[in-house]
Amino acid sequence: MTKAPQTSAPKTSQSLPRRAEVPREQTWNLDKLFSGFEAWEKAFAQLPEESTLEREVESKYKGKLAGQPTLVADLFATRHTLRRRLMNLYVYAGLRNAEDVADAVSTNAQARIHARYATLMAPFAFVEPELLAAPQLQEWARAKPPSPLAPYTFELSELLREKEHVLGESEEKLLAKISPVFAQFGTIHSKWNNVDLKFPDAIDAGGAHHMLTHGRYGLLTVSPDRALRKSAWENLHAETAKSRSTVAANFHAHLLSGSLLAKARNYEGFRHSQLAPDDIPTSVYDTLVDTVRANLSTLQASLDVRREALGIDTVFPYDRRVSLHAQSHPRHFTFSEACALILESLSPLGEEYVALARSGLLEQAWVDWAENEGKRSGAFSWGTYDSNPVIHMTWTGTLDNVFTLAHELGHSMHTFLSNRAQPYHLASYTIFVAEVASTLNEALLADHILTREPTTELGKEVLSQTLEGFEGTVLRQVLFATFERDAAAKVDEAIPLGPDEFDALFLALNKEWYGAEGGGLPLVAHEWMRIPHFYSTFYVYKYATSYCASAALLEALKENPTAARGRVMGLLQAGGSKPPMDILRDAGVDFSTPAPVERAFQTYKRNVDRARAVFVDTRHS
Numbered sequence: 001m002t003k004a005p006q007t008s009a010p011k012t013s014q015s016l017p018r019r020a021e022v023p024r025e026q027t028w029n030l031d032k033l034f035s036g037f038e039a040w041e042k043a044f045a046q047l048p049e050e051s052t053l054e055r056e057v058e059s060k061y062k063g064k065l066a067g068q069p070t071l072v073a074d075l076f077a078t079r080h081t082l083r084r085r086l087m088n089l090y091v092y093a094g095l096r097n098a099e100d101v102a103d104a105v106s107t108n109a110q111a112r113i114h115a116r117y118a119t120l121m122a123p124f125a126f127v128e129p130e131l132l133a134a135p136q137l138q139e140w141a142r143a144k145p146p147s148p149l150a151p152y153t154f155e156l157s158e159l160l161r162e163k164e165h166v167l168g169e170s171e172e173k174l175l176a177k178i179s180p181v182f183a184q185f186g187t188i189h190s191k192w193n194n195v196d197l198k199f200p201d202a203i204d205a206g207g208a209h210h211m212l213t214h215g216r217y218g219l220l221t222v223s224p225d226r227a228l229r230k231s232a233w234e235n236l237h238a239e240t241a242k243s244r245s246t247v248a249a250n251f252h253a254h255l256l257s258g259s260l261l262a263k264a265r266n267y268e269g270f271r272h273s274q275l276a277p278d279d280i281p282t283s284v285y286d287t288l289v290d291t292v293r294a295n296l297s298t299l300q301a302s303l304d305v306r307r308e309a310l311g312i313d314t315v316f317p318y319d320r321r322v323s324l325h326a327q328s329h330p331r332h333f334t335f336s337e338a339c340a341l342i343l344e345s346l347s348p349l350g351e352e353y354v355a356l357a358r359s360g361l362l363e364q365a366w367v368d369w370a371e372n373e374g375k376r377s378g379a380f381s382w383g384t385y386d387s388n389p390v391i392h393m394t395w396t397g398t399l400d401n402v403f404t405l406a407h408e409l410g411h412s413m414h415t416f417l418s419n420r421a422q423p424y425h426l427a428s429y430t431i432f433v434a435e436v437a438s439t440l441n442e443a444l445l446a447d448h449i450l451t452r453e454p455t456t457e458l459g460k461e462v463l464s465q466t467l468e469g470f471e472g473t474v475l476r477q478v479l480f481a482t483f484e485r486d487a488a489a490k491v492d493e494a495i496p497l498g499p500d501e502f503d504a505l506f507l508a509l510n511k512e513w514y515g516a517e518g519g520g521l522p523l524v525a526h527e528w529m530r531i532p533h534f535y536s537t538f539y540v541y542k543y544a545t546s547y548c549a550s551a552a553l554l555e556a557l558k559e560n561p562t563a564a565r566g567r568v569m570g571l572l573q574a575g576g577s578k579p580p581m582d583i584l585r586d587a588g589v590d591f592s593t594p595a596p597v598e599r600a601f602q603t604y605k606r607n608v609d610r611a612r613a614v615f616v617d618t619r620h621s
């Protein structure tokens with residue numbers, strides 16, 4: 001679960017220590033996995049040979065599963081045990097490589113386990129098709145003890161859900177052969193976006209040139225220099241627009257292939273086929289869009305605050321991300337100061353949660369926060385069923401670092417609690433719930449700071465960041481999700497779409513969200529072209545649901561901590577034991593209703609009011 005790398009200027013590599021020189025207390029402890037690469041090599045050497053495994057699996061299980069529940073349970077256990085061993089090897093190599101990406105030993109180990117993982121899982125490829133063909137699948141999916149399949153009913157019922165969308169054997173084989181082609185539209189977009197597309201320099205108020213790349217764009221658009229922000233935004237989108245016919249044809253092809261495949265598999269359309277794996281009804285998506293649309297007046301109120309706070313006439317796209325609170329000396333946090341602040345903020349989750357988090361952060365060395373040469377950028381939480389969860393990040397002492405640590409700690413605690421409560425095969429959770437645990441910790445941290453010190457430098461910075469977070473994660477992503485839904489629906493209805501249609505759709509949504517003036521600049525129409533997430537189809541709405549779910553949980557924790565705490569702990573311990581909608585509903589977040597999104601808007605509205613008091617009213621008093 002990565003977060004965007006920090007925007008602070010990176011130190012030059014000359015000034016950084018080598019990995020071996022880094023103090024041990026700044027590094028993670030991976031001993032629970034392996035004591036070192038010597039132990040790793042030993043475990044790697046004990047993996048089965050591919051040909052032996054294939055022979056064994058085929059002779060014991062293949063073609064024999066129908067009517068044999070004990071054999072199916074045995075097969076599941078065999079596959080889980082092997083996958084668990086492989087994951088320990090895989091994750092250890094990956095973690096060691098993240099410490100120093102140039103390290104030859106871990107790079108080599110990573111490549112070897114990556115290849116081995118694929119070859120050792122390949123002999124099991126027959127399992128799902130054979131189970132889908134077994135006449136007893138429905139009965140097995142409802143198995144009760146003492147049936148040997150009782151522990152696996154969730155896995156089996158998930159498989160059963162797919163059954164009506166699986167085609168005949170020869171059709172499936174053909175689709176499997178040609179399926180790599182369907183992923184090419186995203187690759188084509190990425191090649192254009194990241195390789196071919198080049199931008200003219202952005203120019204600041206003093207006439208100085210600034211190199212404009214995708215990587216630097218984010219930094220330029222938060223610059224206090226409005227001329228520079230405007231120039232960066234205009235140059236990027238004017239250049240993008242030059243490829244509009246090609247990019248529109250590619251996006252249309254992507255939507256068309258998805259739509260045709262979905263229909264061939266008996267789905268209602270492309271969106272339905274993409275929401276089905278998480279068992280999310282399309283009505284959840286529609287309710288999200290409708291509820292955000294019904295609450296757009298709060299965005300207008302926030303834009304008014306922004307307009308007045310920045311002293312500008314209209315908030316244009318290049319004015320939306322700049323901080324409302326320009327700080328000359330941002331506060332520096334040490335790692336232990338950050339841990340103390342985060343642990344304080346998590347107290348609504350209860351003593352047990354805080355004690356476990358404290359132990360992970362300060363005693364069991366979950367976090368690798370050293371800054372060293374070759375360390376992978378960005379942040380993530382990872383681990384296996386047999387390890388501690390661990391957090392990778394680089395500490396430079398910014399407020400952004402503090403929030404990143406809170407976010408990744410949310411993932412780690414979710415992993416820790418699910419692993420503790422669930423058997424191996426039900427412990428891993430889906431993305432749909434994963435980002436709830438992490439963004440809840442961020443929301444608790446922001447709320448803690450905003451309640452304790454609303455008018456300090458830190459409080460003001462957090463307030464600005466919190467507003468921008470909701471606007472970027474919920475409002476903006478739901479605009480994208482609406483565009484994606486409406487474009488795909490047209491293609492499902494066999495209406496061909498070209499650049500004019502895509503542009504018009506995107507521009508209309510921007511005017512609806514940001515107002516005719518602020519959202520209506522002609523270049524806005526082309527912004528959709530450069531969004532890579534449209535090729536991770538129907539994904540962006542999950543950013544919004546996760547964020548709303550955590551905001552709804554925050555509201556619940558503020559209203560009735562004791563009741564809400566138990567529900568949140570239930571969510572964190574559920575792993576992947578139930579469909580994600582059920583896990584969230586049990587936690588009090590029911591996405592079949594508008595309630596979670598409406599509650600998130602309550603928090604947002606409260607923060608807009610705070611921002612007006614802090615950034616606008618004080619200027620006039």
Ligand SMILES: [Zn+2]
Nearest residue numbers: 001002435438
């Ligand atoms: Zn995350």
